[in-house]
Amino acid sequence: MPVSLTTQGLPVWKRRTTRAQWLQYVAWLLGISLFLICWKVISDNTMWVFVEDAGRQGADLLSRMLPPKWAYANVLWKPMWDTLNIATLGTVFGIMMAFPVAFLAARNTTPHPLVRSAALMVIVSSRSINSLIWAMLLVTILGPGVLAGIIAIALRSIGFVGKLLYEAIEEIHPTPVEAISATGASRMQVMNYGVLPQIMPAFAGISVYRWDINIRESTVLGLVGAGGIGLQLNASINNLAWDQVSVIFIMIFATVLVSEWISARVRHAII
Amino acid sequence: MSELAQTSLEARMQAARKGQWRRLPLIDDPRWRWGIAVGVVVYVVLAFASVDVNWARVAEGAGRAVNFLSAFMQPDFVSRQKDIVAGLLESLTMTLTSTVLGVLLAIPVGLGAARNISPLPVYLVCRAIIAVSRTFQEIIIAILFVVMFGFGPLAGMITLAFATIGFMAKLLAEDIEDLDWRQVEAVRATGASWWQTMNHAVQPQVMPRLIGLSVYRLDINFRESAVIGIVGAGGIGATLNTSLSRYEYDTSAAILLIIIAIVLLCEYSSSHVRRWTQ
Numbered sequence: 001m002p003v004s005l006t007t008q009g010l011p012v013w014k015r016r017t018t019r020a021q022w023l024q025y026v027a028w029l030l031g032i033s034l035f036l037i038c039w040k041v042i043s044d045n046t047m048w049v050f051v052e053d054a055g056r057q058g059a060d061l062l063s064r065m066l067p068p069k070w071a072y073a074n075v076l077w078k079p080m081w082d083t084l085n086i087a088t089l090g091t092v093f094g095i096m097m098a099f100p101v102a103f104l105a106a107r108n109t110t111p112h113p114l115v116r117s118a119a120l121m122v123i124v125s126s127r128s129i130n131s132l133i134w135a136m137l138l139v140t141i142l143g144p145g146v147l148a149g150i151i152a153i154a155l156r157s158i159g160f161v162g163k164l165l166y167e168a169i170e171e172i173h174p175t176p177v178e179a180i181s182a183t184g185a186s187r188m189q190v191m192n193y194g195v196l197p198q199i200m201p202a203f204a205g206i207s208v209y210r211w212d213i214n215i216r217e218s219t220v221l222g223l224v225g226a227g228g229i230g231l232q233l234n235a236s237i238n239n240l241a242w243d244q245v246s247v248i249f250i251m252i253f254a255t256v257l258v259s260e261w262i263s264a265r266v267r268h269a270i271i
Numbered sequence: 272m273s274e275l276a277q278t279s280l281e282a283r284m285q286a287a288r289k290g291q292w293r294r295l296p297l298i299d300d301p302r303w304r305w306g307i308a309v310g311v312v313v314y315v316v317l318a319f320a321s322v323d324v325n326w327a328r329v330a331e332g333a334g335r336a337v338n339f340l341s342a343f344m345q346p347d348f349v350s351r352q353k354d355i356v357a358g359l360l361e362s363l364t365m366t367l368t369s370t371v372l373g374v375l376l377a378i379p380v381g382l383g384a385a386r387n388i389s390p391l392p393v394y395l396v397c398r399a400i401i402a403v404s405r406t407f408q409e410i411i412i413a414i415l416f417v418v419m420f421g422f423g424p425l426a427g428m429i430t431l432a433f434a435t436i437g438f439m440a441k442l443l444a445e446d447i448e449d450l451d452w453r454q455v456e457a458v459r460a461t462g463a464s465w466w467q468t469m470n471h472a473v474q475p476q477v478m479p480r481l482i483g484l485s486v487y488r489l490d491i492n493f494r495e496s497a498v499i500g501i502v503g504a505g506g507i508g509a510t511l512n513t514s515l516s517r518y519e520y521d522t523s524a525a526i527l528l529i530i531i532a533i534v535l536l537c538e539y540s541s542s543h544v545r546r547w548t549q
Contacts, residue, residue: 035371038364042424046359050421052545057419059333067343085318128534129527132410133508136515136524141336143328150322197294220410224501249411256406 017223064169064242072244083228087214090153098158102165126159131217135226149226153214205267212263219252347521358510361424362496370427370489373435381443395534404437413499424505431492449475483545490537496531
């Protein structure tokens with residue numbers, strides 16, 4: 001225990017040893033310097049004139065957003081339906097692609113270590129690119145529309161579902177698998193009767209969770225032209241129709257709350 | 272219900288003795304099972320009917336898809352190097368400053384949102400802050416902050432810091448709510464003040480997780496910083512958006528590869544740090 005002696009020679013408890021204390025000082029010094037350097041870069045790239053009237057701009061924005069133009073909500077039902085479709089169909093396609101990838105990536109079900117690293121590569125690259133960037137790419141390739149959104153969501157979901165699912169597969173009990181293979185079952189039969197029943201609850205939970213996240217993400221995909229309510233959001237912002245924007249925000253808020261509630265209920269029922 | 276389950280179990284056992292066995296369904300109640308199945312089919316039909324695809328446009332884009340894939344084979348890091356470096360620098364500085372500020376601001380909010388150490392009014396206010404910050408996508412918040420603070424990395428930094436508050440405060444509050452209460456009592460019994468209790472009983476218990484989460488959030492913030500540039504909040508996203516609208520796919524491929532590499536690096540080091548602190 002770190003102890004120091006006072007001038008009278010009495011031991012006094014200290015939280016850290018002298019060495020640890022010094023190391024901590026140096027670490028703090030380095031960290032704060034780094035932070036200040038970064039702050040300097042940002043501040044050099046900022047027009048402070050605009051920042052000075054931020055409060056006024058904010059108040060102005062708020063006054064333009066209130067009261068919301070409720071009549072505009074009637075235009076939004078179709079885009080909202082599109083948004084839900086993007087999220088749901090995207091999740092479905094994503095899961096369909098993630099399922100085999102997860103089996104190839106799990107250490108205990110993969111046919112070969114090389115296949116495993118390829119599958120992990122797929123998962124990582126899908127995870128590290130945000131769905132909005134996927135949508136940007138797909139809009140230039142497929143043209144604007146719901147299809148680009150669905151595929152963007154699907155591609156982004158592969159990584160998420162694949163990662164959680166392969167971790168679930170790696171954590172299964174080996175005994176049922178052994179029991180099934182002891183009956184002389186083929187490889188597919190072992191998967192079907194030994195592995196699948198064990199990961200099914202986790203799989204359902206992960207899918208619903210990802211669906212919930214996808215609802216959130218699909219609301220903004222329209223900003224880059226990939227369909228859904230984001231298109232209306234983008235149009236309203238470009239027209240500076242802030243009273244319409246606030247209606248859209250309220251719609252998004254409500255939808256996200258409902259989807260979160262559904263997802264929480266389903267996951268609660270499963271687990 | 273349990274009687275019903277009992278009889279159905281017996282029926283299953285008898286059938287199994289005759290050599291007829293079927294696996295248990297995922298959803299026990301057949302009404303729910305069929306109801307959900309029918310609902311799914313109806314939904315899928317409706318959904319597919321409402322998705323209209325311009326196949327001519329898709330066919331036209333196929334050539335571009337090939338271009339894009341070939342660009343991935345030979346990414347061009349050089350010709351827009353200045354833009355890429357500037358964008359990356361902005362993204363990285365935004366990531367770091369926003370994480371630091373966000374975590375610093377999240378600590379008081381997280382303390383306030385933990386029911387076991389804060390009074391009800393403070394609790395409600397802090398939970399409201401968390402709910403608002405978590406519901407909206409970063410990019411929506413970024414739109415508002417760009418309007419308020421003008422284009423550039425400052426708006427992005429504030430956006431990310433705001434999103435960080437909700438994320439960190441929620442997880443921190445949950446962590447504080449299930450900490451080991453005996454240690455708090457022991458420190459309190461020595462006559463410690465509120466600050467001393469926080470510092471010597473609560474903080475040591477939540478610190479490992481706080482560090483782990485901060486590093487994780489750093490990682491998330493970098494990913495998000497690559498996106499919020501699309502609405503003008505600075506960073507590598509703006510560079511990527513420009514290169515895509517110029518159809519310079521080789522530059523976009525280079526940027527995407529850089530993003531993937533940095534995310535991989537962040538993820539690797541963050542999992543390392545988390546293992547080290549816990």
